[in-house]
Amino acid sequence: MVPVRTxxxxxxxxxxxxxxxxxxxxxxxxxPAPPLVVWDTDRALPGRGAWLHRQRECLETxxxxxxxxxxxxxxxxxxxxELHDIIGTDG
Numbered sequence: 001m002v003p004v005r006t007x008x009x010x011x012x013x014x015x016x017x018x019x020x021x022x023x024x025x026x027x028x029x030x031x032p033a034p035p036l037v038v039w040d041t042d043r044a045l046p047g048r049g050a051w052l053h054r055q056r057e058c059l060e061t062x063x064x065x066x067x068x069x070x071x072x073x074x075x076x077x078x079x080x081x082e083l084h085d086i087i088g089t090d091g
Contacts, residue, residue: 002017004016008062008068010053010058014053018054021051022050023037024048037068037076050068
């Protein structure tokens with residue numbers, strides 16, 4: 001049985017293998033910077049994760065509803081989202 005997660009964009013349940021896991025990671029530079037939201041391809045990064053359908057509509061809805069802030073329980077700067085190249089490529 002495949003685990004079920006909730007898409008932070010559309011709020012529908014989705015099989016874990018049909019969604020992408022997003023996680024926060026520290027910026028890779030010496031200056032203090034907000035954490036980056038990255039695609040956790042191996043689903044192994046530590047900390048809270050957020051799940052999203054691989055569809056542009058879900059990403060746009062999540063951004064509009066500030067769902068990343070809620071999912072990660074902290075303020076996330078939308079400019080740190082490097083997902084537009086990932087989302088919608090096969091969704």
